[in-house]
Amino acid sequence: MPALDDLLAFNRQTEALGQVMGRLGWDQETMMPPGAADQRGEEMAALEGVLHARRTDPRVGEWLANATPRNEAETAQLREITRSHTRAVKVPAALAEELARVTSLSQGIWARARAADDVAAFLPTLKQVVDLRREEAAAIADGGDLYDALLQDYEPGTSAADISALFDRMRPRLVALRDRLAGAEQPAPLDGQFAADAQLALSAEIAGTFGYSFDNGRIDLAVHPFSSGSGTDVRITTRVDEGEPLGCLYSTIHEVGHATYEQSIAPEFRLSALGQGVSMGVHESQSRIYENQLARSAPFTRFLHGRMEAHFGALSAGPEDFARVINRVETGFIRTEADEVHYNLHVMLRFDLERQLFGGALEVEDLEEAWNARFASDFGMKVDKPSNGVLQDVHWSVGLFGYFPTYALGNVYAGCLNKALRRDVPDLDAQLEAGDPSAALEWLRENLQRHGGLRTPRATIMHATGGEISEAPLLDYLDAKYGALFGV
Structure with missing residues (x-):
């Protein structure tokens, strides 16, 4: 089953890179020096670009079309990879990268605004985040409900x-x-x-x-x-x-x-x-x-x-x-x-x-x-x-x-x-x-x-x-x- 095996090997590398990105997020919240925020935003955007390219790689669609699962676990993997690929191809790469960059920066701005009880200091950045997520949701929803589209990232199958x-x-x-x-x-x-x-x-x-x-x-x-x-x-x-x-x-x-x-x-x-x-x-x-x-x-x-x-x-x-x-x-x-x-x-x-x-x-x-x-x-x-x-x-x-x-x-x-x-x-x-x-x-x-x-x-x-x-x-x-x- 070369299509299935190639797909699963490729996805394993994508999952590993996703764990690396998660570790960057953990470091940002626990140990990163405060002056590194701008650079970390660029790093997160760059890695998101790599992940988005992998998730939207045309070969993924070809492998999915030709893959035949051999057991329950492989059937489930194909279900999840299909869901991820279908979502990813609807989102422009530039938007995915900008979301990663802005949300990385926004986290620090929120923390400072929260400490100072200064809503006004956070609202411009929050508006950026909301606008980007609205754009992303519109791309995913295909004319459907924007909030339902976002829910699928966290609880697939609900509305x-x-x-x-x-x-x-x-x-x-x-x-x-x-x-x-x-x-x-x-x-x-x-x-x-x-x-x-x-x-x-x-x-x-x-x-x-x-x-x-x-x-x-x-x-x-x-x-x-x-x-x-x-x-x-x-x-x-x-x-x-x-x-x-x-x-x-x-x-x-x-x-x-x-x-x-x-x-x-x-x-x-x-x-x-x-x-x-x-x-x-x-x-x-x-x-x-x-x-x-x-x-x-x-x-x-x-x-x-x-x-x-x-x-x-x-x-x-x-x-x-x-x-x-x-x-x-x-x-x-x-x-x-x-x-x-x-x-x-x-x-x-x-x-x-x-x-x-x-x-x-x-x-x-x-x-x-x-x-x-x-x-x-x-x-x-x-x-x-x-x-x-x-x-x-x-x-x-x-x-x-x-x-x-x-x-x-x-x-x-x-x-x-x-x-x-x-x-x-x-x-x-x-x-x-x-x-x-x-x-x-x-x-x-x-x-x-x-x-x-x-x-x-x-x-x-x-x-x-x-x-x-x-x-x-x-x-x-x-x-x-x-x-x-x-x-x-």
């Missing part, structure tokens, strides 16, 4: 209409739960100062508990935590606040969920079209089930309390109340710090603003006002500064429009996975209380993670759970968890 209908079903129960909890007494947050080195030591320890391989990974600091890479080189970042240690710890666990997904993909899929997580929604299901259903569960928090006292000394909360402290419900500005009750409401706000931006109902210069009005309506609070509002997330600076709804999809998927996991591992709570999530991790590896991109996103979740996808398991889990913790 804005699908997501909107899902959110419409979720919102009433989330709001009802939030309203019930509004009258419940909440515990005080942890009191004290928590040294950065001790936080990082504990985070590394718990990362290992949740299966993160330091032979194939590392932990660094970044403004916005993220995971990068696949296969044998997967890196995560976290952030530290010496007055609040749970942010560092749970950001680390969240990113470990992403990273162990990548580290667990079958070795034979590495540097292939199947060698990474199949979608951002499925990826987010892993980070959220690690962070929430496992690490924020009452049994695991009793174990965690002991480990925190070993690193920090006596805590202001005892082990039996610790689950309430970790899961305290509070309306706040920041998505990444939101409790499970509020989190999806933050995502819904961003999804609606993105649709308006790409549907023509909202322009970049009006984005801050629209954000603030929507936040006041949804959360009953007035945004006090841009870093707590429209400037809080890195995603728009790097052009990730269509990414945000996958966070909520990931929560829905995690709800389905958690229900199936607890069906198959009935003594899971006892294991978590002993600080041993290994049975859960093995279940996730075998049923989902090792398969990489073998199946489509929805098929991946349905294969793992043996059932249909629904928001009901997530909402039932939230009602039961917070009802038990706070008596509502």
Whole structure:
């Protein structure tokens, strides 16, 4: 099968170069000197030019036309390579390179504007990014919906209409739960100062508990935590606040969920079209089930309390109340710090603003006002500064429009996975209380993670759970968890 073999060999090199570009992005966020931003933008544009040329190479189309798969994995590879090639040939090379250059520069401009709470300093660059992404979406959409075209980069097979209908079903129960909890007494947050080195030591320890391989990974600091890479080189970042240690710890666990997904993909899929997580929604299901259903569960928090006292000394909360402290419900500005009750409401706000931006109902210069009005309506609070509002997330600076709804999809998927996991591992709570999530991790590896991109996103979740996808398991889990913790 020369056509198939030539195609797969060529694609392996393309995937390897894509990993190199990802490493440049990781370096930019963690170690790159600030004066290197302009040059890094040129480097990213140059490498994107090489990748775009490979993805649009006429030989790829010829090989695809003549390739006959021999097994399930090769069939799946052809599906994914076809999807990538079909998209790439619609986007002019100059546009792909300019997007890479501008988004590389934009990230640094956003970080400085966020630190200074200066929206005006960022808006011209954001307008560039939005205009370029609109142009790209128009090329891909072939006359269809621009936002739907962007969604395919992150969750193939879904649409804005699908997501909107899902959110419409979720919102009433989330709001009802939030309203019930509004009258419940909440515990005080942890009191004290928590040294950065001790936080990082504990985070590394718990990362290992949740299966993160330091032979194939590392932990660094970044403004916005993220995971990068696949296969044998997967890196995560976290952030530290010496007055609040749970942010560092749970950001680390969240990113470990992403990273162990990548580290667990079958070795034979590495540097292939199947060698990474199949979608951002499925990826987010892993980070959220690690962070929430496992690490924020009452049994695991009793174990965690002991480990925190070993690193920090006596805590202001005892082990039996610790689950309430970790899961305290509070309306706040920041998505990444939101409790499970509020989190999806933050995502819904961003999804609606993105649709308006790409549907023509909202322009970049009006984005801050629209954000603030929507936040006041949804959360009953007035945004006090841009870093707590429209400037809080890195995603728009790097052009990730269509990414945000996958966070909520990931929560829905995690709800389905958690229900199936607890069906198959009935003594899971006892294991978590002993600080041993290994049975859960093995279940996730075998049923989902090792398969990489073998199946489509929805098929991946349905294969793992043996059932249909629904928001009901997530909402039932939230009602039961917070009802038990706070008596509502």
